[in-house]
Amino acid sequence: xxxxxxxxxxxxxxxxxxxxxxxxxxxxxxxxxxxxxxxxxxxxxxxxxxxxxxxxxxxxxxxxxxxxxxxxxxxxxxxxxxxxxxxxxxxxxxxxxxxxxxxxxxxxxxxxxxxxxxxxxxxxxxxxxxxxxxxxxxxxxxxxxxxxxxxxxxxxxxxxxxxxxxxxxxxxxxxxxxxxxxxxxxxxxxxxxxxxxxxxxxxxxxxxxxxxxxxxxxxxxxxxxxxxxxxxxxxxxxxxxxxxxxxxxxxxxxxxxxxxxxxxxxxxxxxxxxxxxxxxxxxxxxxxxxxxxxxxxxxxxxxxxxxxxxxxxxxxxxxxxxxxxxxxxxxx
Numbered sequence: 001x002x003x004x005x006x007x008x009x010x011x012x013x014x015x016x017x018x019x020x021x022x023x024x025x026x027x028x029x030x031x032x033x034x035x036x037x038x039x040x041x042x043x044x045x046x047x048x049x050x051x052x053x054x055x056x057x058x059x060x061x062x063x064x065x066x067x068x069x070x071x072x073x074x075x076x077x078x079x080x081x082x083x084x085x086x087x088x089x090x091x092x093x094x095x096x097x098x099x100x101x102x103x104x105x106x107x108x109x110x111x112x113x114x115x116x117x118x119x120x121x122x123x124x125x126x127x128x129x130x131x132x133x134x135x136x137x138x139x140x141x142x143x144x145x146x147x148x149x150x151x152x153x154x155x156x157x158x159x160x161x162x163x164x165x166x167x168x169x170x171x172x173x174x175x176x177x178x179x180x181x182x183x184x185x186x187x188x189x190x191x192x193x194x195x196x197x198x199x200x201x202x203x204x205x206x207x208x209x210x211x212x213x214x215x216x217x218x219x220x221x222x223x224x225x226x227x228x229x230x231x232x233x234x235x236x237x238x239x240x241x242x243x244x245x246x247x248x249x250x251x252x253x254x255x256x257x258x259x260x261x262x263x264x265x266x267x268x269x270x271x272x273x274x275x276x277x278x279x280x281x282x283x284x285x286x287x288x289x290x291x292x293x294x295x296x297x298x299x300x301x302x303x304x305x306x307x308x309x310x311x312x313x314x315x316x317x318x319x320x321x322x323x324x325x326x327x328x329x330x331x332x
Contacts, residue, residue, distance in 0.1 A: 052129075056082035057089075059156060059173050066139060068182040075137040077175065079156060081127040089127060091120045091135060092155040094174070098247030100210075104153055104174055112245055114150035114179050117141055139179060147183020148216030149245040151176060178244075180217055188215040188271040189243055194279035196255075196265070202287055203233070204254035209267050209279075211251065213243040221251075231265035233257040257285045 058080040066075060081087050095110035119138045127133045137154065157172035193210040207229060213219055221227040222240030229235035234256040243249040257263055266280040 052082055052084050054084050055087070055158070055171060057087060057127075057156065057158065057171070057173060058082055059175050061175075063175055064137070064177045066177065066179045068180050071139050071141055071179065071181075075139070075177075077135045077137060077154070079125075079127055079133040079135055081129055081131055084129055086129060087127045087158050089125055089133070090157045090159065091123050092157055093118060093120070094153045094155050096151065096153045096174075096176070098244035098249070100248055100250040102241060102249060102251075104176055106153065106174075112146075112148070112150045114139075114152040114177070117150065117179065118152055118154075118177065120154065137177065141179075141181060145181045147181050148185050149218055150179045150181060151244070152179075153177070178218060185217045186215040186272060187213075187217050187219040188273070188275075189213050189219045189269050189277075191267060191269050191277040191279050192248065194267050194281050196281045196283055198282065199284050199286070200257065202259075202285070203256035205257060205283060205285075206252055207255055207265060207267075207281065208250060208252040209238065210248055211243050211269065212248045213245055216245060218245055219243045227251065227267065227269070229253065229255055229265050229267055231255060231257070232261060232263055235265065257283065259285070259287055261285045 058078075060078040060080065064075050064077070066073075079089060093115045094106050095108065095113045095115050096104040096106050097110050099105045117139055119140070121136045121138070122133075125133050125135075135154075153174045153176050155172050155174045157170055159170050190212050191209060192212045194207070196205055196207045209227065211219075211221070211227070220240075220242050221238065222242070226240065227238040229237075236253050236255070238251050238253045241249060241251050255265055261284075263283050263285060264280045265283065266278055268276055268278040270276050
């Protein structure tokens, strides 16, 4: 979750905009229903209860991926009020770029913007508690657009109500919309970095990859096509993620290495044209705690053996002295 805070002069109101970055879908999956809720900050970390929070707004689907064949089809978005109070919602269109962590970074001007292409109806509305409002996003592509992905974020903003407080919080949810313009497109990516600690005493070991989108549309690494690590031991696939057009994504996973090795985990990205980008990182795995225990046990055994041999020699020497002692006449 990202929070963007804008404050004016002293005692002026502040605006807090919270949103999530959502992995992209493709094809018909873009229309599948998914949802997430943004609750009042005072209740977000409290356990679930039967009493709904004062503010809870759900958007479904959480993101839209509009393919070339669906550009002329009006996109429907559900705005569901799960809170106890009526919500006055304003829908804003915001340009954004992709952050390295998968977040949406709002900007006044951004490459591949589609903010002028989308018309929202209604743009302002009230949603009663428990009610659902359908919002329609209509897309009009300009003449001779550049082929590939273009994007805009729809921000469902609920302004703060009238209170006597000096600080007022405006709450909102950002839903990214990705529009693919017809033409020659490709989802090529390159691997720009692979990093991990060079020495480990055991697993799991964190491995981080950086993937850059060099194509004209986003690239999904999820489902049947995740990003994987090739290495000895047990490696988990990277979490599902998407690299936006022109963006660089940093993603991490964990690897359970063998007990002891000089290992070279590698990651490869294969594009549609067959080109492969690979990187390898060297990791020395030496189980120092385990070796310390073994060395300690061996030392104790050695000391015990030495003490036993010393005691045995002492008893032998004592017996030899007794045998070699002269025998007196009285003893006979």
